Structures are given as structure tokens and as C-alpha cells.
Amino acid sequence: MNLAKRTQRVREEALRLGFDGCGFSKAKRLEKEERRLEEWLNQGRHGTMSWMENYFDKRVDPTKLVPGSKSVVSVIGSYYHPDHQRQQQESDKPKIAKYAQGRDYHRVYKSKLKKLFNFTKELVGDINGRIFVDSAPVLDKAWAARSGLGWIGKNSNLLNKEIGSFFFIGEMIIDAEFTYSTQVTDHCGTCTRCIDACPTNAIYEPYRVDSNKCISYLTIELKEQIPEKYRDDLGQWMYGCDICQDVCPWNSDATYTRMDDLVPRQKILNHNIDFWKELDNAQYDALFEGSAIRRAKFEKFKDNVAAVAGNSLES
Incomplete structure (x- = not known):
């Protein structure tokens, strides 16, 4: 062949x-x-x-x-x-x-x-x-x-x-060889929507992101409490962030998944801030069993919730 x-x-x-x-x-x-x-x-x-x-x-x-x-x-x-x-x-x-x-x-x-x-x-x-x-x-x-x-x-x-x-x-x-693909060209053009939309200015120049300011980093990878200066900027983002992707024109007609396991779990959606504030460790383990959210330990997740609660329209 x-x-x-x-x-x-x-x-x-x-x-x-x-x-x-x-x-x-x-x-x-x-x-x-x-x-x-x-x-x-x-x-x-x-x-x-x-x-x-x-x-x-x-x-x-x-x-x-x-x-x-x-x-x-x-x-x-x-x-x-x-x-x-x-x-x-x-x-x-x-x-x-x-x-x-x-x-x-x-x-x-x-x-x-x-x-x-x-x-x-x-x-x-x-x-x-x-x-x-x-x-x-x-x-x-x-x-x-x-x-x-x-x-x-x-x-x-x-x-x-x-x-x-x-x-x-x-x-x-x-260690097998194939016919290698051709790289595609950059199609961002003059668009700066992702840069303009980032509330923490984490995209400090085109194609460069400062993790220290990124909401995804602050709510997942940072093991310490979120610094006070960024807590307001979280808005309602309790775990991760999609802002720079949501505003991207190339996502206006994004392809839907064909993998059933990646479909959103309804049990973790549509809860108000009071639900999350009252969540205990056992409930956290049960709710996020088999979920990537477990990367943020319970204490970290609850700090995220506290920051979001301060920004919530319902609190």
C-alpha cells in the first residue's frame, strides 16, 4: 500500500x-x-x-x-x-x-x-x-x-x-510514515474581537496570552485564591472561560460534536448561585464524577463560587 x-x-x-x-x-x-x-x-x-x-x-x-x-x-x-x-x-x-x-x-x-x-x-x-x-x-x-x-x-x-x-x-x-499535510494560512486578518473582549487583558498582544491574567488559569490552574484585583472580572465564570472563543467569527457556525460522551451533562447546568454556594464536598464528588472539572479541587472550586457570588445578580 x-x-x-x-x-x-x-x-x-x-x-x-x-x-x-x-x-x-x-x-x-x-x-x-x-x-x-x-x-x-x-x-x-x-x-x-x-x-x-x-x-x-x-x-x-x-x-x-x-x-x-x-x-x-x-x-x-x-x-x-x-x-x-x-x-x-x-x-x-x-x-x-x-x-x-x-x-x-x-x-x-x-x-x-x-x-x-x-x-x-x-x-x-x-x-x-x-x-x-x-x-x-x-x-x-x-x-x-x-x-x-x-x-x-x-x-x-x-x-x-x-x-x-x-x-x-x-x-x-x-514510527510510520505518511503523506504529510499542507499548513493552512492565517485567517484572522485585522479582527481583534478576542483581544477587545477579554476582561482581564490576558491577550497582551496578538497570538500571546499571559496565563497570570487568564480567567481559565485563575479558575482552574491557580491553586491559590483568585487575587482580589481579578475577582470582579470573572463575571459569572465559575470554571474556565469561553469569552475569546464566543466572540470569534469563526465560531458563528461551529460544528456540533459527534461524540455522545462530550454532550453537556444536564445535571450540572442551569443552577443558580445559591445552589453552588451550598454545595458540599460529597455533592461535589457526585456531581462531577468523571468530569474534567475535578481538576479543580473542592476548595478551589468553592473559592471560584465565592468570587462569582460577589458578581451575581441573584446574590
Whole structure:
């Protein structure tokens, strides 16, 4: 089987599994991204996420992360759902970022990527490699862009003209070769909606985000209490933030998910601030079982709730 046919078969299987895009790039050191990442880290823009400094060489070179690797196979899959359109209009309700409303995407993607890996192994023969879902030193967005699945937008998210940006990214880094995809051009143009809409000015220049100011970082990754100067800016965002994606024109007709596990769980939606204020640890565990929201521990989540309560129209 020639490389073109092999590539086509793997892409078709990825789409059959529920992914919305599959691209292929040659595994090699990301020299341009390496320089940008080093500068960003040196400026302390990663906040308290010290783990981003670890395994730097592996982060920018997949052949060091997976010895013998030849290709990075990137997949993207939408988590957007019709319910999200209604939620965007309910400004008085505490908000949870869209990506976290369904089942933990790490579990969903890993299961599907394992199937894709096994399919590839049967197709190609004895191959070696690993699958990744936001769980190792891999520059997911950079590889997806190199694989022709979109471009890095001014809000630093990967944008796709057909799908939007409400999607997850995963990879197979393997020692098989494929026909490699062509990168797409930047289609942000002169638009600055994401920059203008960010209430904390976290997008300090086009294509650059300061994590220290980002609402997603403040409500998830920051283990300490949210600084007083940012608490008003949270608005109703109790976990994560979608502001820079909601205003993006490329999301005006975003693709709906084809993965049932990523559909929003109704039991965590439409609660008022009083419900969240009264939530105890046992209720938290039960409500968010199998959810990515568990990344924020109970004490952290309750601090987020307290900040939102101060901004709530119902409090």
C-alpha cells in the first residue's frame, strides 16, 4: 500500500470514530515554536504552571519524547452542542466552560485514539508509538497547525474555518510514515474581537496570552485564591472561560460534536448561585464524577463560587 492510500485510510478511520479532522506531519524539532516558548517561559507568562518548564527538549522535539518516531498524526473533535448557544445568552447564571460540561475529554479521546492506533497497526504492520491527550509534554496546537488542521489565532487557540475552535486535540506519535499535510494560512486578518473582549487583558498582544491574567488559569490552574484585583472580572465564570472563543467569527457556525460522551451533562447546568454556594464536598464528588472539572479541587472550586457570588445578580 502506498503512502497516499495509507494516509487516506487512517484519516477515514479517524472520521469514522467521531473525530472531525485528522492531519499528518513529519516528526521533527519545532524550532520556531521552541524560541517562542522559551521567551514566554522566561517572561513568567505561565504563572504557577511550573510543569511547563519540565522536559523542554521533549516538548519541542517528538523524536526525543518517542524515540524512533517519524510522524505526528493529529486529530481534532468538536465538543460544541446546541445547548451551548442557549447558555451563552443566560448572562445571569454561573458559567462553566463548554469543554468541561461533558465527560472528561481525556478519557473519551484516549479510548478513541487507542482504536485508531490499533487500526493503524493492522494497516501498516508492526509499529511503535504513543498516544497523547493533553497529558504529556506535547505542543498540541503547534502540531495540529503543522498537520493542516487550522491556524493559531490571535487568542492562541487553534482555529479551523469549517469547525471553529470548540474542539479538543490529540495525537499519535509513531514510527510510520505518511503523506504529510499542507499548513493552512492565517485567517484572522485585522479582527481583534478576542483581544477587545477579554476582561482581564490576558491577550497582551496578538497570538500571546499571559496565563497570570487568564480567567481559565485563575479558575482552574491557580491553586491559590483568585487575587482580589481579578475577582470582579470573572463575571459569572465559575470554571474556565469561553469569552475569546464566543466572540470569534469563526465560531458563528461551529460544528456540533459527534461524540455522545462530550454532550453537556444536564445535571450540572442551569443552577443558580445559591445552589453552588451550598454545595458540599460529597455533592461535589457526585456531581462531577468523571468530569474534567475535578481538576479543580473542592476548595478551589468553592473559592471560584465565592468570587462569582460577589458578581451575581441573584446574590
